[in-house]
Amino acid sequence: MSAPRRLCTFALDGLLYGIEVDRVVEVVRGPEFTRLPLAPPVVRGLVNLRGRIVSVIELRRCLGLEERATREAPVHIVVAHGDDAVSLLVDAVGDVMQVDLELEPPPDTLRGRARDFLEGAYPLAGRLLHVLDLDRTLDAAHA
Amino acid sequence: MTGDDAILREFIAESRENLDQLDRDLVALEAAPGSRELLDRAFRAVHTLKGTCGFLGFPRLEGVAHAAEGLLARLREEGGGSDAPASRRAIAGALLATVDAVRTMLDRIERDRTDGDEDHARLIASLSALAKPRRRGRAVAPARAPRPALARREPPPPADETPARAEASLRIDVTLLDRLMNLVGELVVARNQILQVVTAGEWRRMPAAAQRLDHITSRLQDELMRTRMQPIGIAWSALPRLVRDVAADAGKEVRLELEGGETELDKTVIEAIRDPLTHLVRNAVDHGIEPPAARAAAGKPRAGRLRLHASHQGGQVRLEIADDGAGLSIERIRRRALERGLVARDRAPSLSDQEWIELVFQPGFSTAERVTRVSGRGVGMDVVRTNVERIGGTIAIESREGRGTTLRITIPLTLAIVPALVVSDGGERYAIPQLGLLETVRLEGPSGRRRIESFGGAPVFRRRGALLPLVSLRRVLDTPPLGDPEAAVHVVVVQAEGRVFGLLVDQVHDAFEIVVKPLGEAQRLGVFAGVTVLGDGKVCLILDLPGLARQAGISAAPVDPAAAAAAAVPEAAAPAERLLLAQVRPDWPVAIPLDGVLRLEEIQPGALERPGGREVVRYRGAILPLLRLAAALDPARETAAPRGPLHVVILERDGDPVGVVVEEVLDIVEQAITLDTGSRRRGVRGSAVIRGRVTDLVDLDEVLAPAVAGGGSR
Numbered sequence: 001m002s003a004p005r006r007l008c009t010f011a012l013d014g015l016l017y018g019i020e021v022d023r024v025v026e027v028v029r030g031p032e033f034t035r036l037p038l039a040p041p042v043v044r045g046l047v048n049l050r051g052r053i054v055s056v057i058e059l060r061r062c063l064g065l066e067e068r069a070t071r072e073a074p075v076h077i078v079v080a081h082g083d084d085a086v087s088l089l090v091d092a093v094g095d096v097m098q099v100d101l102e103l104e105p106p107p108d109t110l111r112g113r114a115r116d117f118l119e120g121a122y123p124l125a126g127r128l129l130h131v132l133d134l135d136r137t138l139d140a141a142h143a
Numbered sequence: 144m145t146g147d148d149a150i151l152r153e154f155i156a157e158s159r160e161n162l163d164q165l166d167r168d169l170v171a172l173e174a175a176p177g178s179r180e181l182l183d184r185a186f187r188a189v190h191t192l193k194g195t196c197g198f199l200g201f202p203r204l205e206g207v208a209h210a211a212e213g214l215l216a217r218l219r220e221e222g223g224g225s226d227a228p229a230s231r232r233a234i235a236g237a238l239l240a241t242v243d244a245v246r247t248m249l250d251r252i253e254r255d256r257t258d259g260d261e262d263h264a265r266l267i268a269s270l271s272a273l274a275k276p277r278r279r280g281r282a283v284a285p286a287r288a289p290r291p292a293l294a295r296r297e298p299p300p301p302a303d304e305t306p307a308r309a310e311a312s313l314r315i316d317v318t319l320l321d322r323l324m325n326l327v328g329e330l331v332v333a334r335n336q337i338l339q340v341v342t343a344g345e346w347r348r349m350p351a352a353a354q355r356l357d358h359i360t361s362r363l364q365d366e367l368m369r370t371r372m373q374p375i376g377i378a379w380s381a382l383p384r385l386v387r388d389v390a391a392d393a394g395k396e397v398r399l400e401l402e403g404g405e406t407e408l409d410k411t412v413i414e415a416i417r418d419p420l421t422h423l424v425r426n427a428v429d430h431g432i433e434p435p436a437a438r439a440a441a442g443k444p445r446a447g448r449l450r451l452h453a454s455h456q457g458g459q460v461r462l463e464i465a466d467d468g469a470g471l472s473i474e475r476i477r478r479r480a481l482e483r484g485l486v487a488r489d490r491a492p493s494l495s496d497q498e499w500i501e502l503v504f505q506p507g508f509s510t511a512e513r514v515t516r517v518s519g520r521g522v523g524m525d526v527v528r529t530n531v532e533r534i535g536g537t538i539a540i541e542s543r544e545g546r547g548t549t550l551r552i553t554i555p556l557t558l559a560i561v562p563a564l565v566v567s568d569g570g571e572r573y574a575i576p577q578l579g580l581l582e583t584v585r586l587e588g589p590s591g592r593r594r595i596e597s598f599g600g601a602p603v604f605r606r607r608g609a610l611l612p613l614v615s616l617r618r619v620l621d622t623p624p625l626g627d628p629e630a631a632v633h634v635v636v637v638q639a640e641g642r643v644f645g646l647l648v649d650q651v652h653d654a655f656e657i658v659v660k661p662l663g664e665a666q667r668l669g670v671f672a673g674v675t676v677l678g679d680g681k682v683c684l685i686l687d688l689p690g691l692a693r694q695a696g697i698s699a700a701p702v703d704p705a706a707a708a709a710a711a712v713p714e715a716a717a718p719a720e721r722l723l724l725a726q727v728r729p730d731w732p733v734a735i736p737l738d739g740v741l742r743l744e745e746i747q748p749g750a751l752e753r754p755g756g757r758e759v760v761r762y763r764g765a766i767l768p769l770l771r772l773a774a775a776l777d778p779a780r781e782t783a784a785p786r787g788p789l790h791v792v793i794l795e796r797d798g799d800p801v802g803v804v805v806e807e808v809l810d811i812v813e814q815a816i817t818l819d820t821g822s823r824r825r826g827v828r829g830s831a832v833i834r835g836r837v838t839d840l841v842d843l844d845e846v847l848a849p850a851v852a853g854g855g856s857r
Contacts, residue, residue: 032680032681033682034571034572034674034681034682034683034684035571035622036665036668036684037571037620037621037622037668037670037684038620038621038668038670039665039668043665045682046665046674046682046684047682048676048680048681048682051676053660053662053663053674053676053682055663055664055665084663
């Protein structure tokens with residue numbers, strides 16, 4: 001039996017994801033960001049968070065998902081990454097959940113980028129909570 | 144972080160500081176071996192080092208320090224000065240080698256917390272041999288003191304490599320810290336006031352609260368900047384040692400004079416200037432100053448003179464590196480430039496001496512070591528210039544054959560706040576540091592567009608008869624096209640890497656003072672120097688002009704001195720002046736030296752106040768006296784009060800800001816001017832043709848004298 005984990009949940013392309021709540025610095029809605037030319041596609045730009053300049057990462061692109069419909073305004077989840085902070089673009093933010101289940105590894109049939117960046121999923125009642133390996137995702141985004 | 148870590152870090156930082164001092168003391172000691180004070184200080188430094196590393200458990204470091212302490216102890220007992228010159232050199236050499244060895248071990252300790260596995264047996268042996276009491280009549284065999292490693296150090300790495308280890312900690316005056324604390328306290332009070340205004344809805348109290356916040360913020364900014372200011376002497380603390388080693392290596396005698404070491408500038412600038420400075424000093428000793436015999440034959444003192452001078456000038460720091468050596472040989476430069484095809488043969492006769500000398504800054508002027516030995520100066524001068532320009536500085540050279548060479552470097556006081564022009568392209572805004580900016584040209588409509596011509600497919604623009612290569616910001620940054628293709632475009636003429644080129648952008652906005660923030664990972668893209676936050680809270684990227692030039696292939700293109708010379712040095716004889724062009728009336732352009740200009744502002748007429756008949760405005764928490772330039776230059780004629788905001792050029796005058804009101808700010812130009820003093824009158828130094836218009840050059844001293852006398856804000 002594993003210790004209970006506290007995860008900050010969010011929605012991305014219709015699925016439920018979670019990241020360690022300790023890593024989350026804050027959640028911001030709708031700050032305007034500046035495009036960063038020549039950067040890798042997953043880096044959407046830079047945003048000013050009270051004087052701190054933070055890279056904005058499009059999580060859909062990280063995971064190889066489809067582009068978000070333009071009229072939906074994304075939500076920024078700012079997370080700590082090393083000494084820096086990084087802002088992740090997600091579709092919507094959910095609650096913080098305490099999970100007390102066994103983590104299921106990804107099935108063999110899951111291929112592509114999502115497989116590399118998922119720790120696994122918790123089988124919640126009615127749906128799966130996918131757990132993102134934040135460091136691997138972000139390291140790949142910056143490479 | 145554990146307590147041990149903190150102790151170790153403190154030990155490393157402090158030891159490095161002590162070693163820098165020891166370096167200087169040892170070099171001085173070699174020249175004045177009898178100095179009790181120097182000996183005592185050196186002994187204490189080594190003694191402390193030995194004690195601490197014994198305590199922290201670094202046996203190898205302790206062993207070396209112990210041997211050096213023994214030698215210093217002997218010198219102290221004998222009162223110094225009793226050794227023969229040869230043995231004195233050996234002693235200094237061994238002690239300096241000790242300093243180098245200790246530095247290496249400290250680096251190692253910092254990396255992996257051990258003092259390495261080298262036991263430095265040879266160094267310890269030679270130190271111990273020298274430490275034996277001297278017997279009369281026979282100098283102790285110097286025992287082949289290991290040569291200090293510094294003399295063999297490689298020249299600074301090319302600009303694109305990571306900079307050297309930057310100091311991670313800083314000593315701050317406690318009183319300054321207290322002032323900062325107080326200001327933060329006031330800031331909290333101001334914030335509470337604003338929160339209270341907002342919750343209680345007492346909006347009429349808002350202006351006062353906002354003004355208070357504004358005031359505290361500017362003071363906080365000023366004070367905080369001061370914590371980063373350090374004397375430039377830090378950057379040249381290693382120079383006496385460097386000069387000694389290089390001179391000894393090359394068999395030269397050099398007297399190093401350092402003046403203005405107390406001149407303060409931002410610590411990031413000091414770090415950035417360290418390498419170029421080291422390079423220039425090494426060059427001067429290695430190639431500039433002649434061997435003693437040659438000097439004597441030329442009727443000069445045997446010891447060459449190398450003088451470094453630093454001073455503040457109009458918000459910038461000027462650094463001068465002057466030697467009285469052989470100077471540059473124009474003949475040799477000419478031969479080499481022609482050999483390497485840097486100058487077309489048919490152009491050669493028309494180049495002036497100064498234009499030939501400037502060629503040493505060209506990449507490719509000298510690359511092979513074989514050439515450097517005969518070349519005199521020239522090794523890596525392009526790298527030096529790139530490094531200086533990278534931090535927004537400029538470098539100029541002056542040389543006279545047989546008389547010596549002088550390099551003049553101008554660098555900004557700080558990299559944290561720079562004046563910049565904000566432009567936009569493809570819907571995003573970018574900031575261009577003013578230091579690289581020459582002028583902007585607006586091309587309107589289809590006829591304007593036609594002025595962009597295609598040179599075999601590459602866009603060019605005719606600028607005063609010379610073809611200016613154009614770089615499309617959109618193409619370099621690979622951003623999607625946006626908006627109306629028929630709209631006006633702007634050519635922002637900039638200078639970087641010694642090349643002048645035009646940057647095509649959609650719009651030119653205002654000039655601001657921007658606070659530069661590092662870009663982190665994205666700095667590696669090579670075209671951005673950092674970011675800043677604009678007034679609306681959005682992030683704005685700062686363009687790195689040298690990087691942009693490289694990205695666009697500007698500096699990799701074959702050198703065309705004709706275009707470069709025509710654009711960069713209009714008249715080689717007269718140095719280029721940086722001028723702010725403005726007009727005081729529609730038909731009356733004036734030029735103000737840019738050196739004294741702090742920033743440009745627009746002030747709403749409603750903000751004007753007139754205590755005692757003089758015009759002032761509250762500005763950044765102080766009272767800014769205003770002076771109407773039109774009235775000052777031509778008191779006889781009444782000037783119609785302008786509608787709309789006042790265009791104010793903020794100047795520094797004896798440390799206080801003064802605002803000069805002009806009708807419009809036109810541009811900034813850098814060009815050599817020929818002053819016609821026939822039109823000299825009160826407030827005008829004379830006139831010159833700038834941009835095809837006769838322009839009055841404003842004499843700030845005369846114009847501002849009454850404004851300051853009558854407008855003292857205290």
